[in-house]
Amino acid sequence: MTRIASHRGGTLEFGDSTPRGFKATAQMALEEVEFDVHPTADGAIMVHHDATLDGTTDRCGVIAELTEADVRSAVIDYGAGGHPLSLPELCAIFRESEVDFRCEIKPGVGGIPYPDFVPRVVEMLEREGMLHRTTFSSFLVPSLDALGKETDRPLLWLVSPPVLGQLGAPAVVETALAHDIPEISVHVDTATLSLKQTVNDAGLAFGCWAAHTAQQIEKAFALGVKVFTTDRPSLAIAIRDQQRGGSPR
Numbered sequence: 442m443t444r445i446a447s448h449r450g451g452t453l454e455f456g457d458s459t460p461r462g463f464k465a466t467a468q469m470a471l472e473e474v475e476f477d478v479h480p481t482a483d484g485a486i487m488v489h490h491d492a493t494l495d496g497t498t499d500r501c502g503v504i505a506e507l508t509e510a511d512v513r514s515a516v517i518d519y520g521a522g523g524h525p526l527s528l529p530e531l532c533a534i535f536r537e538s539e540v541d542f543r544c545e546i547k548p549g550v551g552g553i554p555y556p557d558f559v560p561r562v563v564e565m566l567e568r569e570g571m572l573h574r575t576t577f578s579s580f581l582v583p584s585l586d587a588l589g590k591e592t593d594r595p596l597l598w599l600v601s602p603p604v605l606g607q608l609g610a611p612a613v614v615e616t617a618l619a620h621d622i623p624e625i626s627v628h629v630d631t632a633t634l635s636l637k638q639t640v641n642d643a644g645l646a647f648g649c650w651a652a653h654t655a656q657q658i659e660k661a662f663a664l665g666v667k668v669f670t671t672d673r674p675s676l677a678i679a680i681r682d683q684q685r686g687g688s689p690r
């Protein structure tokens with residue numbers, strides 16, 4: 442069965458990484474919630490997509506240079522508002538849910554990985570009782586290397602269209618194998634049956650991300666990918682239910 446991951450708590454349905462989106466996702470008939478993490482200056486870990494507050498909230502600033510209280514005082518730009526959640530707050534929302542975590546390790550401003558961040562994320566998820574339900578993802582191979590050293594939890598490499606285009610499928614697969622990365626995820630628009638076959642033939646799992654329209658979601662199901670992320674989780678569930686003849690999960 443192809444798994445559905447609610448991207449940032451369903452951005453196109455609930456806003457970007459909003460408390461409302463995550464609470465709604467926790468109640469949905471899907472398998473994973475995708476989210477991104479950044480450190481604050483005072484040692485907290487916040488759930489937010491961008492490394493800054495500038496693009497998605499009413500405040501400005503680099504999260505890694507702000508305190509947790511500063512970040513929490515921001516209001517996310519979207520109808521329902523809400524402030525960026527800390528990682529423990531997100532864990533509390535999903536502890537009783539059947540939806541599992543898909544945690545993306547983000548770099549800081551300029552795409553540079555935060556120093557010593559991965560061990561802290563792993564430790565906090567462990568402390569909050571969610572590590573055993575977490576899959577990790579990153580666009581950055583060094584972050585995946587750091588994860589591999591820190592935990593046995595599953596991880597996957599987010600391969601961007603330029604990286605896929607420049608390396609080509611064989612080198613992407615070689616890189617994944619060389620770094621013990623068991624799963625590759627590509628933008629849904631670059632996913633093809635032959636790419637999936639190449640990846641699967643190497644013993645790696647294949648998924649895709651950014652399946653936001655009905656056509657993209659249908660493509661992900663038709664390819665039979667392991668998992669895909671979507672900003673429209675309710676739509677993805679509706680399409681899956683329809684394909685199953687209207688019977689709910």
Ligand code: MG
Pocket residue numbers: 475476477545
């Ligand atoms: Mg992400």
